[in-house]
Amino acid sequence: MSVIGKRLVDQVKSTGWKSTIAQRLDDGFTRFTAGLSWNDVRGVLRGDPAPKPNPRVKPHTEAFWFHIRPTFYHEAVTTLYPTFRLGLLSAVFFTIEIITGIFLMIFYTPSPERAYTNMIDILTNVPFGSFMRDMHRLGAEAMVIVVTLHMVRTFTTGSYKKPRQFTWFTGVVLLVVTLFLSFSGYLLPWDQLSFWAVTIGTSMADAAPVFGPTVNLLLRGAPDIGAGGLLRFYLMHVVLFPLIGIIFVAVHYYKVVRWGISLPPEMEPIGEDNARKVPPDKRVNFLPDIATNEIMYAGIAFAVLAISCVTWYSAPLETHANPLATPNHTVAPWYFYWLQGLLKIPHIIPILPGSIATALDQFFANVLGLTPKVFWGVIVGPLVFVLLFAVPYIDPNPSRRYGDRKIMLAFGGVFAALILYLSLAGIPTGVPVTGFGYVGGTPPSEVAQEFMPDEGEGALMTIPFDQMIVGEHAVRPDANVPDAPKLSRVLAEVYHSMERRKAAPDPLGQILNPEATATVKITQIQPDLKQISININFTDVNGIAQQFTKYKFIHKESGRAH
Amino acid sequence: MIKKIITFRPSFTVRILAGLISFIAIIAACMVAGVADLTQALSTRDANFRARLIEEGARVYMDQCARCHGVEGKGIEGQGPSLSSSNFFNNRVKEVGWNSTLETYIAAVTKSGIPLKSSPMWEVTHPPFLERFGGPLREDQIDNVVRFVMNWKQSPIDSMDVIEAPKPGEAFAPLPTPVPLTPAQEEGRNLFLSNGCNACHAIRGVANGAIGPSLNRIYEDAMMWIASEEYKASQGQATTPEEYIRESIVNPQAFIVPECPQGACPAGVMPPNYADTIPPADLDKIIDYLATLGRPAGE
Numbered sequence A: 001m002s003v004i005g006k007r008l009v010d011q012v013k014s015t016g017w018k019s020t021i022a023q024r025l026d027d028g029f030t031r032f033t034a035g036l037s038w039n040d041v042r043g044v045l046r047g048d049p050a051p052k053p054n055p056r057v058k059p060h061t062e063a064f065w066f067h068i069r070p071t072f073y074h075e076a077v078t079t080l081y082p083t084f085r086l087g088l089l090s091a092v093f094f095t096i097e098i099i100t101g102i103f104l105m106i107f108y109t110p111s112p113e114r115a116y117t118n119m120i121d122i123l124t125n126v127p128f129g130s131f132m133r134d135m136h137r138l139g140a141e142a143m144v145i146v147v148t149l150h151m152v153r154t155f156t157t158g159s160y161k162k163p164r165q166f167t168w169f170t171g172v173v174l175l176v177v178t179l180f181l182s183f184s185g186y187l188l189p190w191d192q193l194s195f196w197a198v199t200i201g202t203s204m205a206d207a208a209p210v211f212g213p214t215v216n217l218l219l220r221g222a223p224d225i226g227a228g229g230l231l232r233f234y235l236m237h238v239v240l241f242p243l244i245g246i247i248f249v250a251v252h253y254y255k256v257v258r259w260g261i262s263l264p265p266e267m268e269p270i271g272e273d274n275a276r277k278v279p280p281d282k283r284v285n286f287l288p289d290i291a292t293n294e295i296m297y298a299g300i301a302f303a304v305l306a307i308s309c310v311t312w313y314s315a316p317l318e319t320h321a322n323p324l325a326t327p328n329h330t331v332a333p334w335y336f337y338w339l340q341g342l343l344k345i346p347h348i349i350p351i352l353p354g355s356i357a358t359a360l361d362q363f364f365a366n367v368l369g370l371t372p373k374v375f376w377g378v379i380v381g382p383l384v385f386v387l388l389f390a391v392p393y394i395d396p397n398p399s400r401r402y403g404d405r406k407i408m409l410a411f412g413g414v415f416a417a418l419i420l421y422l423s424l425a426g427i428p429t430g431v432p433v434t435g436f437g438y439v440g441g442t443p444p445s446e447v448a449q450e451f452m453p454d455e456g457e458g459a460l461m462t463i464p465f466d467q468m469i470v471g472e473h474a475v476r477p478d479a480n481v482p483d484a485p486k487l488s489r490v491l492a493e494v495y496h497s498m499e500r501r502k503a504a505p506d507p508l509g510q511i512l513n514p515e516a517t518a519t520v521k522i523t524q525i526q527p528d529l530k531q532i533s534i535n536i537n538f539t540d541v542n543g544i545a546q547q548f549t550k551y552k553f554i555h556k557e558s559g560r561a562h
Numbered sequence B: 001m002i003k004k005i006i007t008f009r010p011s012f013t014v015r016i017l018a019g020l021i022s023f024i025a026i027i028a029a030c031m032v033a034g035v036a037d038l039t040q041a042l043s044t045r046d047a048n049f050r051a052r053l054i055e056e057g058a059r060v061y062m063d064q065c066a067r068c069h070g071v072e073g074k075g076i077e078g079q080g081p082s083l084s085s086s087n088f089f090n091n092r093v094k095e096v097g098w099n100s101t102l103e104t105y106i107a108a109v110t111k112s113g114i115p116l117k118s119s120p121m122w123e124v125t126h127p128p129f130l131e132r133f134g135g136p137l138r139e140d141q142i143d144n145v146v147r148f149v150m151n152w153k154q155s156p157i158d159s160m161d162v163i164e165a166p167k168p169g170e171a172f173a174p175l176p177t178p179v180p181l182t183p184a185q186e187e188g189r190n191l192f193l194s195n196g197c198n199a200c201h202a203i204r205g206v207a208n209g210a211i212g213p214s215l216n217r218i219y220e221d222a223m224m225w226i227a228s229e230e231y232k233a234s235q236g237q238a239t240t241p242e243e244y245i246r247e248s249i250v251n252p253q254a255f256i257v258p259e260c261p262q263g264a265c266p267a268g269v270m271p272p273n274y275a276d277t278i279p280p281a282d283l284d285k286i287i288d289y290l291a292t293l294g295r296p297a298g299e
């Protein structure tokens, strides 16, 4: 008989077979949990105080998953402040993205011929498809916010200082990865929104001196985004960036094990780091305290996301990408608005008076071939990240206390304010009051864009089908088309929008002439299809009478009306 | 208050409860999404997207197809047949011996042009619209145009003015030529062909180029253009149809008609040097011939 068999027989002989089975099961269980027996786990679940010696630290030394989690934290960092759980939430969203992303991968082909059709299939033919897509999209945007806030908090609490400089460094890499993940995913639906946002994004790379065109070519695989570009973005989105992300999250997490979470600044003597020198009575063990805490926060985040996606959130899918037609008011994704804002800065040194600034621009353009766009968008933009990488090294102050770091905190505040300001400037409407960053066509085209945007929905398109009364309707404040309250309301809205543009010029100084009039014309194309057009009669800057026309086709079943 | 929030650390019970509630909420959200999808949501979204693709198709149709097939799909004399009549939906596929559905027939013709068998000589041959075949449209746009055309099937238009496509083998009635050609004009026609004008221009029964404007009724058209505002605003100086035709050949940039078979007529495509390459006597004969096309009887 083998040795193992003999041991089993001996055990049954000495303790009876019931106890032997229990004992053997418990052994297996202990091996599975890397050191916790069934009774230990029950103790954990019941919230019993840890016995001595504490078996609950064993998984941290014995097992893979727990070895990148610390055995204990200082009590002071287990409250909401100082972490606000933002690092954890970043990891939670990263995980959600991976899970929902794998689901979407099953139904998606990265080719211009198939991608858009696949998206429609996901939304119309795959159970849970739209739910998963909403989660993936909203989760990605939430992740950008959460990761940024996590950076703001580690900056504010001075956690980037010695010995955590490298933690900060890997963090900035993760921020870049997060942004690139979002950005590369943006293209994949292959609709007008994504196609043009990414075209704008990559053309920024193109403007960079020396290596710009090469980078652009490598990204797009051709001078314009097409099959090659889509495949490359797909591979970046599902292979390259997730891989870099996973590796750096692992390193980042390891650093948190190594150095612990930094204590609230006021608790430490200046220049010291005591996060790992925790007196036994201040220790909060990972198992079960931190673990249950984290599971709870992860659960809440997941639940909020899932509920958002079945209630108010629905990811947009516009019309098929069309390389030949740029929609009005194309924008980069919102987390790159600040870059678009940078691109709109008119001079290399904008604070100087106009003539000197222009002269300087001329000088730079002639001597270095540097235009303001290239300078701000392509050189200063990426420098922002270089600056972030450098933060631990340019701040020599050993103290983490808020009172001692007024300069750095002020600097951070100004930086954040600038980013917000530039983000506002990045959207087509520009910054309120100053009007910086406003881009707009002529007033009539803006009226049409407001009610009938090139992509997305405007009030003229959401009129219920049976209220789209065939005929030509003048826009009037008292419009009253029988049986069409919504149409009448929109006609009045168009009237007021025109009046606003007659009353005051836009930030570019364009104004609509006071006599301008407009009509909305509706024709029946097919029994369930109507054409709705807006015709604006106005006088242009040269005093010539013009008509501006824009139209859309609306199908009864398009689901736009509301 | 702030201190309370900052030092918040959920008790064990709170964690279990919050975790449990979250878990239930997640499951509930998934169930709501799943039940919605399996009952109504998928089919509603499907209907919405179908509808939106028809809308997209309508835009492509109006931009590309309406100028020959008409805004209502009734067809245009001499340009293209009806795509909205009952005959089109019920008989066309059988007539031309197409072995598949009408959808695939429409798609095939739109993409690559009309199969010879179903096409007697139109003065405008059907251009291939697919990008890959040199046309302006992507595959998805053609799919959408097919959806739009098929959307007429529910209520075909059968008024008197519908232009039906001729049945295969049955030629389109040739345009009446009011004056029999003189020998010089006959020669003009041959010169029209030997100089390669037919590569771009169509004349029913003679030539079927699809790049430049059709010359079926060039005399009538010339009279119309000479009287038009557009022509007066251009560099054109002709006062008679013959002068107009001559000008169009020797100085094609003087005036460019707006509509060609494949959309707006492009400037600079018609070679500018025919005055040098065609001997004056030949030129006169070509002009003499062309001026018979569409000339009212007795003029």
Ligand code: HEM
Pocket (backbone or CB within 6 Å): A083, A084, A085, A086, A087, A088, A090, A091, A092, A094, A147, A148, A150, A151, A154, A159, A160, A164, A167, A168, A170, A171, A172, A174, A175, A178, A249, A252, A256, A260, A261, A262, A263
């Ligand atoms: C995917 C992105 C990220 C994940 C998953 C992540 C995760 C974490 C986690 C779990 C912690 C533990 C402490 C806490 O929860 O606050 C942490 C700490 C830290 N993270 Fe991140 N992080 C990410 C991005 C960043 C970024 C963008 C930065 C800064 C540029 C950063 C800098 C730091 C620093 C300096 C610490 C140490 C904080 C301390 O000890 O108090 N991390 N990170």
